[in-house]
Amino acid sequence: MDFGLTPEQEMIRQTARKIAQEVIKPRSAELDETGVYPEDIYQVFKETGLLGLNFPEEYGGSGAGTLGLGLAVEEVAKVDNACALILLLTKLSTSAIMRFGTEEQKRKYGQGTALGEIRGAFGLTEPGxxxxxANIQTKAEKDGDFYRITGTKHWISGANVADFFLIATKTDLRAGSKGFTVFVVDKDTPGFRVGNSDKKMGVRGVPTCELIFDEAKVPAANIIGEVNNGFKAIMWNLNSVRPIVAARGLGAAEGALQYAVDYARQRVTFQKPIIEHQAIQMMIADVAMRVEASRWLTYNACQTVDDGHADREHAHILSMAKAFSTETAVMAADTAVQILGGNGYMMDHPVERYYRDARQLTIVEGTSQVQRMIITKSIIDDMLNWK
Ligand SMILES: Cc1cc2nc3c(=O)[nH]c(=O)nc-3n(C[C@H](O)[C@H](O)[C@H](O)COP(=O)(O)OP(=O)(O)OC[C@H]3O[C@@H](n4cnc5c(N)ncnc54)[C@H](O)[C@@H]3O)c2cc1C
Incomplete structure (x- = not known):
């Protein structure tokens, strides 16, 4: 049974698959080794319209929505999770803007991102x-028509190439989640700078960096939504993007499984290809079951967001997809390493990279434990709608 994709969605899938297989796949090992952001691949995404998938047509996009973006991300993640992250960032840096921003903000940052004129990053996490x-300490203090932002964000994906940053601050440090205000900060803002890139385990083609705010002078006009009501916007942003992280997991799991199956057909032990050993077959079946379940959870979560439900009442659907698909990616990559034996541990084959990349996915945008907290909360609050 098919999920019922439209001809347009099928076309997005084919376009992304072609780019992934022909342009990205030959570059993946090198991106991982050098850790240099692939500007040329970003340009291919721009030329083929993939940067605008998630944006409405009136803002320069194609109106393909979260599901359209998810399908493209899945295809790219089959071969390279850093390049899949480049596509994800188009949504992570703009969802709150497109939902809570002014018309001017949507045009400047949303349309600019859709057309590939500017790039954004998302800054919530801090060292503490x-x-x-809700415990962030970056503060924003009013100064006439401006705010002075002071604090540090860390591990911000794509910060080194970003032109703008969607930033969570506190305008009331004592009010917890009720003291949040969200700003969009341009890269040339006085008092703001991007720090050095981190040395990390995987997804190395998109560097993460520190953001340093030293009384950075940001116009009050750059507030997204309302003062002290920004937590809602941040949660909306995270909820909207979780299905796309799930798509990164789904694609990675499919890519790892396919590689392991191809290898198992070729590798001979005890006079037969290892795919004929039952122990190997059991491993393949275990991954395949989880991949199929991940696909349904992921597409359903994408559709849920497209139906306008990136809210608290539907958060568990998005969290289930995120936790399950990303854990499937880790399991699939781990299994692929095992099926390849010693070759799985060597950099001559991509499965060790899939493993390192997949480990990122169960941590970002809410760890697997945080997703389970959200799911359980919805059960306690009786939101599951299973009766
Ligand atoms: C490669 C990479 C890229 C990233 N990119 C971005 C980005 O672009 N923008 C951004 O804002 N952030 C980014 N992050 C940060 C990421 O979102 C955080 O790492 C994540 O939210 C977890 O926070 P933490 O690492 O501080 O872990 P902690 O919050 O310190 O948690 C540590 C452990 O404790 C568990 N834990 C914590 N609280 C509980 C609890 N109540 N119950 C049970 N278990 C709990 C966690 O699940 C985890 O296992 C990135 C991180 C990485 C690694």
Missing amino acids: AGSDS
């Missing part, structure tokens, strides 16, 4: 606040 995001 990750899962406990």
Whole structure:
């Protein structure tokens, strides 16, 4: 049974598949090794319209929505998770803007991103606040028509190439989640700078960096939504993007499984290809079951966001897809390493990279534990709608 994709969605899938297989796949090992952002691949995404998938037509996009973006991300993640992250960032840096921003903000940052004129990044995490995001300490103090932002964000994906940053701050440090205000900060803002890139385990083609705000002078006109009501916008942003992280997991799992199956057909032990050993077959079946389940959870979560439900009442659907698909990616890559044996551990084959990349996915945008907290909360609050 098919999920019922439209001809347009099928076309997006084919376009992304072609780019992934012909342009990205030959570059993946090199991106991982050098850790240099692939500007040329970003340009291909721009020329083929993939940067605008998630944006309405009136803002320079193609109106393909979260599901359209998810399909493209899945195809790219089959071969390279850093390049899949480049596509994800188009949504992570703009979802709150497109939902809560002014017309001017949507035009400047949303349309600009869709057309590939500017790039954004998303800054929530701080050295002292990750899962406990309500505890951020970056503060914004009013100064006439401006705000002065002071604090540090860390591990911000794509910061080194970003032109603007969607930033969570506190305008009331004592009010917890009720003191949040979200700003969009341009890269040339006085008092703001991007720090050095981090040395990390995987997804190395998109560097992460620190953001340093030293009384950075940001116009009050750059507030997204309302003062002290920004937590809602941040949660909306995270909820909207979780299905796309799930798509990164789904694609990675499919890519790892396919590679392991191809290898198992070729590798001979005890006079037969290892795919004929039952122990190998069991491993393949275990991954295949989870991949299929991930696909349904992911597409359904994408559709849920497209139906306008990136809200608290539907958060568990998005969290289930995110946790399950990303854990499937880790399991699939781990299994692929095992099926390849010693070759799986060597950089001559991509499965060790899939493994390192997949480990990122169960941590970002809410760890697997945080997703389970959200799912359980919805059960306690009786939101599952299973009766
Ligand atoms: C490669 C990479 C890229 C990233 N990109 C971005 C980005 O672009 N923008 C951004 O804002 N952030 C980014 N992050 C940060 C990411 O979102 C955080 O790492 C994540 O939210 C977890 O926070 P933490 O690392 O501080 O872990 P912590 O919050 O310190 O958690 C540590 C461990 O404790 C567990 N834990 C915490 N609280 C609980 C609890 N109540 N119950 C049970 N278990 C709990 C967690 O699940 C985890 O296992 C990135 C991180 C990485 C690694």
